[in-house]
Amino acid sequence: MIPDTNLINALARLLIFPGLLFAVPAAWFFLWVERKAVALMQGRVGPPFMQPFFDFIKLLGKTTPPRSGVAGLLMRAWPLIAVSAAAGAVGLLPVLPSSGGFEGDLILLLALLELPSMCIIAAGFSSRSIFGEIGSAREAVLSVAYNVVFLLAIVSVAASQHTFRLEALAQLPASPLRWLGVLAILVCLPAKLHLNPFSLPNAEQEIYSGPMVEYAGPELAMWELSHGLEWVAATGLVATLAAPHITLVWLAALIFVGLMFAIVLILSTLASATARLAIDTTVRFYWQCTLIFAVLAISSALFMRFRS
Amino acid sequence: MKLWNKLMCYSRRHSPWLFHMNSGSCNGCDIELVASLTPRYDAEQLGVRLEGSPRHADILCITGPVTHNAVKAIQTVYGQVCGPKAVVAIGSCPATTNVFIDSRTLDGPLNKHIPVDVFVPGCPPRPDAIIQGVAKAAEILAERGMNPPKTELSIAAVSAEEVQP
Numbered sequence: 407m408i409p410d411t412n413l414i415n416a417l418a419r420l421l422i423f424p425g426l427l428f429a430v431p432a433a434w435f436f437l438w439v440e441r442k443a444v445a446l447m448q449g450r451v452g453p454p455f456m457q458p459f460f461d462f463i464k465l466l467g468k469t470t471p472p473r474s475g476v477a478g479l480l481m482r483a484w485p486l487i488a489v490s491a492a493a494g495a496v497g498l499l500p501v502l503p504s505s506g507g508f509e510g511d512l513i514l515l516l517a518l519l520e521l522p523s524m525c526i527i528a529a530g531f532s533s534r535s536i537f538g539e540i541g542s543a544r545e546a547v548l549s550v551a552y553n554v555v556f557l558l559a560i561v562s563v564a565a566s567q568h569t570f571r572l573e574a575l576a577q578l579p580a581s582p583l584r585w586l587g588v589l590a591i592l593v594c595l596p597a598k599l600h601l602n603p604f605s606l607p608n609a610e611q612e613i614y615s616g617p618m619v620e621y622a623g624p625e626l627a628m629w630e631l632s633h634g635l636e637w638v639a640a641t642g643l644v645a646t647l648a649a650p651h652i653t654l655v656w657l658a659a660l661i662f663v664g665l666m667f668a669i670v671l672i673l674s675t676l677a678s679a680t681a682r683l684a685i686d687t688t689v690r691f692y693w694q695c696t697l698i699f700a701v702l703a704i705s706s707a708l709f710m711r712f713r714s
Numbered sequence: 715m716k717l718w719n720k721l722m723c724y725s726r727r728h729s730p731w732l733f734h735m736n737s738g739s740c741n742g743c744d745i746e747l748v749a750s751l752t753p754r755y756d757a758e759q760l761g762v763r764l765e766g767s768p769r770h771a772d773i774l775c776i777t778g779p780v781t782h783n784a785v786k787a788i789q790t791v792y793g794q795v796c797g798p799k800a801v802v803a804i805g806s807c808p809a810t811t812n813v814f815i816d817s818r819t820l821d822g823p824l825n826k827h828i829p830v831d832v833f834v835p836g837c838p839p840r841p842d843a844i845i846q847g848v849a850k851a852a853e854i855l856a857e858r859g860m861n862p863p864k865t866e867l868s869i870a871a872v873s874a875e876e877v878q879p
Contacts, residue, residue, distance in 0.1 A: 441758070448753055450756040450759075451756055451759050452758055454761070459725075463721055464726050464772070467722045468772075468797065469796045470796060614767045615766045615767050619769065622769040623796055
């Protein structure tokens, strides 16, 4: 019996490119780029190239504190859920031309992108540490603040081009409206990735490491990995929307990776050049300044839709 | 399996995460520890990261001559660091209680309470010395990870050759 080529294709996407085999090294690479960019901006040499990989392996070899009961079980589960959601989100990115299924489904992608931050909130509360709870509360507020803009931007891009499939969106010619949407998504990424102007949930000078304060060993390694995978998924989403449509597969993949790298570099530079804002300033920034973007984008999208 | 052990050993040597604890220090050693992370000394080249939570750390860096108030906290934090772990005593105070010797507010030196692996003497020590001490502790940590001690380390296992009164 010849196996279904669609199935093989889908598995290859999930496991090889842009799935796990590409995403995990890319996650470590982006974590390194983040740290290295901050170091270079501060005039330091910074960590060696393999540093996030060494950190990951080292954390796998550490012991974890004994956890008992349902809370302990949940605390062990959250990082695993976060990693699998982030990996699934990366696997959904339509880098190569696809053949149906869940590939490039925007709604599923958004849900999977949102899941790690839900897990962070839950993890902080189930750790029952006061710092974890403060961190989780901040993460929840932050998530409410940026998600309005983030979702409106994506909906406006999708509505203007009459499709919720990322692949179809990527193939359509880019309109000025899509650039507006991409810009609004880019503004949301620092908050989504907990980078510096909006690094409230893991503000290490105030609340140690926020929701992760009670995590150790392999569990912490999973959190680091899920953060890296979030980097890959979020930058991949922007790269998909911004990349020009090219039929050559290897060139498309190369441009995709190059765009992701550029976004990581921009965001890390921004992170090292700015200081952390307070929670009220952050919320005000998203709800007053950036919301205008999103409202502009969605209203023009609807207008275009009615006119066409 | 052997390859995995080698990789683990190498990773432990190259990614020491620190937790910094003050046990009644005058703040001199604390600013030197922070100085070792600044652009001039840049300990991050060795993979060093200063962590906020003892749960994340591999190496516990303790400064100060250990006051009565700090004893319980030191033992709690030492227990919270997950194994394999190492302890670096920064400055002359945790090694000998320094000029505060015989003070009625002190319960030092540090190795009365927890096993210390590396002493970095000085009042305060230079950041270079602190980085060297951390690197040494990372090596000890990697070895300890390979051959875990059967019982809790005793004070006799402390390497005392570096102590300068």
